[in-house]
Amino acid sequence: MKAAAASSFGSPDVLRLHDLDDPTAGPGEVRVRVKVAGVQPFDAAIRRGWAPAFLSVRTPAVPGNEFAGVVDQIGDRVTGVEIGAEVLGYSTLDSYAEYVVVPADQIVRKPAAMPWEVAGGFSGNGQGAHLVLQALGVGRGDTLLINGASGALGTIAVQLALHWGAARVIGTASAPNHDYLRSIGATPVEYGDGLVERVRAVAPGGVDAALDAAGADALRASVELVKDRNRIRSMVALDEAKELGIPLLGPGRSAARLQSVVDLWNEGGIKIHIRAAYALADAAEAHRAIELGHGRGKIVLLVDHTLADHAS
Known part of the structure; x- marks a missing residue:
């Protein structure tokens, strides 16, 4: 599969397209063929070489902690989801790629009316x-x-x-x-x-x-x-x-939390502005944009080349 990855840590220029092995869904997991991945400051920090205490990052490092796409492989002991389901979800890394594998409890159904660009940058x-x-x-x-x-x-x-x-x-x-x-x-x-x-x-x-x-x-x-x-x-x-002396925000991501915000979007209670959409090969440019600050709305990567071709 193609992935935007960093073989070393540093400036946005370290992000380049790599050919990596396709991941496989294990027990309790699903594999998603990614259409769009969101870009966040967290991803840029990973690229620069920072990582939270719970995370060990190896190179080539594939950033990306939110995505939307189509389930194409289901591991053992997974119920309630089928091949071909359109979903959005979250990970910690690995979303800047054509495929991502996550536990089945880290995805929710994508509303039919939600554009892929919005879905890919929604979870985080x-x-x-x-x-x-x-x-x-x-x-x-x-x-x-x-x-x-x-x-x-x-x-x-x-x-x-x-x-x-x-x-x-x-x-x-x-x-x-x-x-x-x-x-x-x-x-x-x-x-x-x-x-x-x-x-x-x-x-x-x-x-x-x-x-x-x-x-x-x-x-x-x-x-x-x-x-x-x-x-x-x-x-x-x-x-x-x-x-x-200000408390730090603890962990708390869950499918239930994500679903509640998706439901509000579906009811018209949340509007999302897409600031810019880049092809996967242009992940470095996306990181330059997000590190500028003062931007309006969301930056995403169009991993599916058909979406990228349409955007261009």
Whole structure:
């Protein structure tokens, strides 16, 4: 199979097409012929040589922790799924490839109306937004601050928070993305120096909780704005979070969590903007784009060449 993999760790240029052996589904697993894989900052960190403590990464390393495609092989002791089923799901690595093997409890059915590009980039950010908002206890009447609100995770978090009854979501973003944030229900605020004062100006009653998807400076601003540090989480500035006494987000991905967010999309409660779709061979360009920051919506890889040819 073709896969975008890194034979060494470093800049986006280390990501190149490789010919690798096709994986085989073992007991309790399914193999999915991937159509689209999502691109996330986590993938870029893996490519640079970072890995969480639970993960040992060997080269050639195939990044990618979310995907959508068609089940084409089923291992022993798997029930409730059939060959040809259209699914979306999650892994930790290996999704930038024509085939990925995952436990059968890490996939859900793709809604017929969900475009492949949306499905391929949905699992990671959908579950991430659900998990962090649940940890923050976001609910009816809350004023929530989301730093980095126009990105893929922020976009879902804005809409999910409002669905859960938040009275207001304030989203930080660069000025060109402010109209987009308004379109999904957020009150936009500019990044940079003076952020605390600008947030206080639009939320004189205070901020109840904050989600940081932007970095250390935004996290420090959140500490000034939110009284209870247990209601602050960062998705990116983990070292600074430890220093500031902010809890880290624990694991919690599951098919049930993913299904709940998919259901909300199916009901029209979540809209996803695809920022850019790259062919698998252009994974390095996709990583350059995601590392620029300040982007709007989701970046995906079109693993299925027929989708890539159509996009081009």
